[in-house]
Amino acid sequence: xxxxxxxxxxALALAGAGPVAAxxxxxxxxxxxxxxxxxxLEAQARELMETLRCLTCQSQSIADSDAPMAGDLRHxxxxxxxxxxxxxxxRQWLIxxxxxxxxxxxxxxxxxxxxxxxxxxxxxxxxxxxxxxLSARR
Amino acid sequence: xxxxxxxxxxxxxxxLALFAxxxxxxxxxxxxxxxxxLVGKRVPDFALAPAVESHPxxxxxxxxxxxxxxxxxxxxxxxxxxxxxxxxxxxxxxxxEIVAVAxxxxxxxxxxxxxxxxxxxxxxGADQISAVxxxxxxxxxxxxxxxxxxxxxxxxxIGDIRERDVAILLDELRRAGTGA
Numbered sequence: 001x002x003x004x005x006x007x008x009x010x011a012l013a014l015a016g017a018g019p020v021a022a023x024x025x026x027x028x029x030x031x032x033x034x035x036x037x038x039x040x041l042e043a044q045a046r047e048l049m050e051t052l053r054c055l056t057c058q059s060q061s062i063a064d065s066d067a068p069m070a071g072d073l074r075h076x077x078x079x080x081x082x083x084x085x086x087x088x089x090x091r092q093w094l095i096x097x098x099x100x101x102x103x104x105x106x107x108x109x110x111x112x113x114x115x116x117x118x119x120x121x122x123x124x125x126x127x128x129x130x131x132x133x134l135s136a137r138r
Numbered sequence: 139x140x141x142x143x144x145x146x147x148x149x150x151x152x153x154l155a156l157f158a159x160x161x162x163x164x165x166x167x168x169x170x171x172x173x174x175x176l177v178g179k180r181v182p183d184f185a186l187a188p189a190v191e192s193h194p195x196x197x198x199x200x201x202x203x204x205x206x207x208x209x210x211x212x213x214x215x216x217x218x219x220x221x222x223x224x225x226x227x228x229x230x231x232x233x234x235e236i237v238a239v240a241x242x243x244x245x246x247x248x249x250x251x252x253x254x255x256x257x258x259x260x261x262x263g264a265d266q267i268s269a270v271x272x273x274x275x276x277x278x279x280x281x282x283x284x285x286x287x288x289x290x291x292x293x294x295x296i297g298d299i300r301e302r303d304v305a306i307l308l309d310e311l312r313r314a315g316t317g318a
Binding site: 023024025026029030055056058068069072073075076094095096097098099101102 | 170172173174175176213215241242243244247266267268269271272273274275277278
């Protein structure tokens with residue numbers, strides 16, 4: 001009896017476990033899941049897509065996500081690259097719209113330079129300490 | 139010896155300060171919203187076909203016809219878009235002109251949505267692959283942009299419009315109208 005109840009509950013839970021957010025009913029954009037015919041361009045698009053953040057699923061890249069919006073973004077990337085745009089120009093186009101947030105590729109800017117400078121400074125301090133210790137021993 | 143001990147305490151203080159920083163930052167709520175970087179800039183050029191027979195489509199030229207507007211980005215399949223329908227209707231009653239972009243939608247679904255949840259829109263463009271949404275820097279549905287008469291985006295509201303947002307949007311619209 002207990003077991004039957006458990007199974008019934010489990011079935012109910014699984015039946016209700018569909019996606020929380022409603023999804024649209026349109027098919028994916030043409031180039032959401034289709035690769036470009038030119039393997040060189042596809043490789044460029046692929047590389048770029050892996051460094052662009054999915055907006056509706058913020059911890060994935062658009063290459064990893066099945067969200068409809070990520071598919072539409074892949075379509076944008078592929079068609080723009082197929083039309084001859086440079087990958088970095090496409091990234092810049094997106095940064096103009098969404099800010100640095102959309103890019104996983106870190107840039108040195110007036111706000112982010114300490115992230116790049118601090119490790120170098122720490123390394124320099126470490127080397128200095130080692131040198132002083134070694135010379136003190138002699 | 140004295141100096142060594144002092145520097146050790148400094149190290150401890152530094153570590154404590156670091157943990158305090160972590161605690162402070164981790165206790166802050168995470169902001170999940172990605173603001174559009176286009177606020178203050180012109181609406182990108184676009185021209186969308188009608189999303190439904192009863193309404194004309196939408197182009198960027200329609201957004202620069204001299205009158206400030208609300209640009210609502212929605213989808214008939216989007217649940218929060220249903221929740222904000224009464225607020226859009228209230229905005230329309232108080233004089234807001236509202237145009238819309240329907241994301242990844244079919245004409246019959248849009249018509250059904252308007253029938254059930256009301257129709258505050260003067261124009262609805264069909265954006266079937268989110269191209270205009272992406273060019274606007276919009277990261278989901280629903281979102282509402284305030285656009286002034288010259289086609290400059292002056293404000294972005296992310297998420298569904300709640301009752302308290304109605305006054306804010308009307309105020310933004312007024313400011314867009316006076317150019318202040």
